[in-house]
Amino acid sequence: MRKLLLLLAVVCFSVVQVFAQSALIVKQEGRKVYFDISDFKEKPKVNDTFNITFWGTELKNPKTGKVLGKTIEHRLSGVINVVEELFAVGTVNDLKDEKLEGVEATIEKAVVVTPPAQQEPAAQVVQDKVLPLWQSTPLENKATAVAAADIDGDGASELVLAYGDNNIKTYTLQDNKLVEGNGFQFAAFNRIITLDAADLNKNGTAEIFIGYFDSFRGRLSTAVYEFKDGKFTETATITGLVKGIAPYNKERVLYVQKLENIGGKLKYLTPAILTYNGKSYKEGERVNTYKFHNIFGFNFGNFKEGSSKENLIFTQQSGRLRLQFEKKGSYLNSPSGYDFATTPTRLDYANNMLRFYASLALYNAADDNPVVAGIVNEAKLGILSDTFGSYHRGKLVFLKWDGSSLEYRNEAPFGGYAVDLVQGSLGDYKDVIIVPFMTGADQTTVAIFQEK
Numbered sequence: 001m002r003k004l005l006l007l008l009a010v011v012c013f014s015v016v017q018v019f020a021q022s023a024l025i026v027k028q029e030g031r032k033v034y035f036d037i038s039d040f041k042e043k044p045k046v047n048d049t050f051n052i053t054f055w056g057t058e059l060k061n062p063k064t065g066k067v068l069g070k071t072i073e074h075r076l077s078g079v080i081n082v083v084e085e086l087f088a089v090g091t092v093n094d095l096k097d098e099k100l101e102g103v104e105a106t107i108e109k110a111v112v113v114t115p116p117a118q119q120e121p122a123a124q125v126v127q128d129k130v131l132p133l134w135q136s137t138p139l140e141n142k143a144t145a146v147a148a149a150d151i152d153g154d155g156a157s158e159l160v161l162a163y164g165d166n167n168i169k170t171y172t173l174q175d176n177k178l179v180e181g182n183g184f185q186f187a188a189f190n191r192i193i194t195l196d197a198a199d200l201n202k203n204g205t206a207e208i209f210i211g212y213f214d215s216f217r218g219r220l221s222t223a224v225y226e227f228k229d230g231k232f233t234e235t236a237t238i239t240g241l242v243k244g245i246a247p248y249n250k251e252r253v254l255y256v257q258k259l260e261n262i263g264g265k266l267k268y269l270t271p272a273i274l275t276y277n278g279k280s281y282k283e284g285e286r287v288n289t290y291k292f293h294n295i296f297g298f299n300f301g302n303f304k305e306g307s308s309k310e311n312l313i314f315t316q317q318s319g320r321l322r323l324q325f326e327k328k329g330s331y332l333n334s335p336s337g338y339d340f341a342t343t344p345t346r347l348d349y350a351n352n353m354l355r356f357y358a359s360l361a362l363y364n365a366a367d368d369n370p371v372v373a374g375i376v377n378e379a380k381l382g383i384l385s386d387t388f389g390s391y392h393r394g395k396l397v398f399l400k401w402d403g404s405s406l407e408y409r410n411e412a413p414f415g416g417y418a419v420d421l422v423q424g425s426l427g428d429y430k431d432v433i434i435v436p437f438m439t440g441a442d443q444t445t446v447a448i449f450q451e452k
Contacts, residue, residue, distance in 0.1 A: 020108045023050070023088070028100045031092045031441055032138075033078070035105065038086040046083060046135055047415035050090055050107045052076040052100065079415040079439055080107065081138060091138050093440040130398070130412035133429060133450055136178045138443035141165065143436040144345070145195030148424040149206035149252075151227050152182070157425045159446065160208060161436060162192045168208070168225075168232075171446075173427030178446065184225070184232040190214055193345060193356055194222075194296070195420075196244045198252050200276040208232070209254065211241035213347055220259060220349075224281070238281050242274055243296045246423040247310070247362065256283055257295060261350045268295070287312065297340070297357025301370040303401050313372060315340045315357040321374065321399070323406060334372075334406045338397050342377040344390075345419050361423040361433045363451075370401045371409065371451055373433055377417045391417035394437060398451050412449045415439060 021044070023035040035050075037043060056071035076098065082089040088107070092100070145162040151170055152158065158181060159171040169183040186192065194211030201207065208225045224236040240258035247253065255271035273284035287298075297315035303323060304311065312324045319339030323332045334340070345356040361373040377391040395413040399406045416437035423433055426448065433449045 020106045022104050023107050025052075025100045025103050025105055026087070031078075031095045031443075033090050033092055033100055033105075035088045035090065035107065036086070037083075037088050037107075044080050044083055044088055044107045046080055046132070047413065048080045048107055049415075050078050050080065050105045052078075052092070052098075052103060052105045054098075078441070081135070081445065089137075091439065091441050091443060095441075128410040130396070130410050130449055130451060132412070132414075132447040133432065134173075134176060134448045136446040138439065138441070138445050139178070140443060141167070142438045142442050143444040144192055144419055146420050146422050146434065146436050147195045147197040147208065148422045148426055148434055149197035149199070151197065151206050151208065153205040153227075156427075159426055159434065160195060160197055161444070161446075162186070162195045162210065163444075166190070166192060168210070173429075176427075182227065182230075182232065186210060186212070186223070189216065191347070193220070193347065194241050194243045196242060196254060198244060198254050200254065200274065200281070201278075202276075207235070209238075209242040211243065213349070218350070222256070236281055238274070240269075241295070241356075243359070245299045245359065245362075247300055252424070255287070255296075256281075259349070259354075264351070266350055266352045271296075271298075295354060295356045297360060297374075299360040299362040299372070301362045301372075301401075303370055305403065313360065313362070315360070315374070317341060317355075321360070321372065321406065323401075332405060334399055335408055338376050338408075340374040340376060340397075342375075342391065342394075343419070344377065344417060358418065358420045359422065361421060363423070363431065365400060365451075369403065372399045372401075372406065373397070373421070373449075373451060374399075375418050375421055375435070392440065394418045396421070396433065396435065396449055410451070414445075414447055416445065 023037055025033045026036050027034040053075045054073045056073040058070050076092050078090045078092040080088055080090045141163040143161040144164055147160040148157050150157055161169050166186040166188050168186055170181040171178040190212040192212050196209045197206040199206045209222050211222045213220055220241050222238040222242040223234055225232045226235050240256045242254055242256050244252045244254040254274040256274045257271040258269040260267045270286045272286045275282050275284040299313055300310040302310050316322050319341040321334035321340055343355050343357050347354045358375040365371050373396050376397050377394040394417045395411050397411045398409040400409040414437045416439040418435050418437040421433050421435045429448050436444050436446045438444055
């Protein structure tokens with residue numbers, strides 16, 4: 001019976017083969033280490049992992065005297081960030097005071113092999129990986145929100161990141177490097193939930209919209225900042241959270257969403273377009289939909305051939321995307337197996353656990369059919385994993401509309417987890433997907449993707 005169970009396990013489950021190569025650490029700069037890969041037959045890739053093991057005393061079988069190896073005092077792990085011709089650069093997680101120069105490390109690349117007779121359905125088979133067009137070196141903080149727009153009016157988009165300590169920083173991409181620009185400190189007692197930027201008042205510079213939870217007043221609001229006279233100035237406060245979408249080949253549209261606590265029951269108000277009337281920000285037309293009890297994580301696109309109407313696609317609490325058509329009962333769900341609701345941005349609000357879903361990118365493929373991209377985080381651990389568990393890795397999953405269903409197209413894994421994406425431009429990269437992702441070293445790496 002035991003042999004039969006073993007045989008079933010071999011047949012039913014994928015086999016993970018790990019290709020490991022030893023590399024000497026030739027230089028250390030804090031958590032950053034440099035590896036000699038000059039003799040590697042197969043070069044490592046960005047986001048490959050590595051281990052550094054510190055060995056202890058020798059182990060022997062007391063009866064036979066056979067040497068079994070050595071005890072492990074402790075082990076460090078990390079992620080490869082940069083790969084050059086003869087060396088690679090990585091970041092070590094949880095480094096204390098270890099001196100690593102001259103120490104051997106093992107760089108690993110895991111490959112999943114599924115037995116042909118038991119392959120997953122086509123919608124869940126990884127057919128092709130989308131590699132980043134560009135990726136930054138790690139930034140020394142964890143980003144909680146992201147935006148991209150022309151903040152200073154020079155005609156080029158800046159990347160805007162909100163960090164866990166409520167620092168707001170802007171960056172430009174110059175010579176393939178992020179260069180830090182102007183920034184400011186947001187109120188420390190407010191928790192930043194969302195971030196966006198757009199020139200709604202049409203003065204030539206984009207406003208920054210910071211959606212936050214006011215812990216003193218127990219409400220959700222959005223602060224508006226503008227870059228004036230060489231510094232950022234707060235110009236308005238909006239009730240509710242502001243977040244935008246980028247319909248394919250169209251100007252970014254911002255929405256405001258409010259929540260009401262009625263008799264202890266939380267009510268989600270349908271998002272409304274945010275407008276500016278020359279003096280103040282106002283709510284415009286609301287999203288017309290039958291079922292939309294989420295906080296963002298949506299977009300609009302033309303999924304019906306010959307129709308001028310755009311259809312709503314949004315993230316459900318189940319984690320599947322729903323493509324809603326005009327009639328109430330007319331909708332389609334994305335393939336199972338991909339959880340787009342895996343967001344680390346959660347808030348205990350009025351005795352409810354709010355989850356703020358990541359944005360959905362939407363654009364057209366070569367055959368003019370819509371392609372949807374969303375974040376799927378994985379490896380959530382802990383007893384309270386459904387609410388406060390930690391994510392460790394994530395990926396962009398691309399789905400393509402084939403005229404009748406949303407089908408898996410490909411995916412882009414990254415070496416950490418992500419809170420959000422922004423569809424826009426940065427430097428010479430136009431209409432791309434920008435994803436800041438966090439690693440176990442409490443750092444942020446910015447990656448730029450473009451679906452094939």
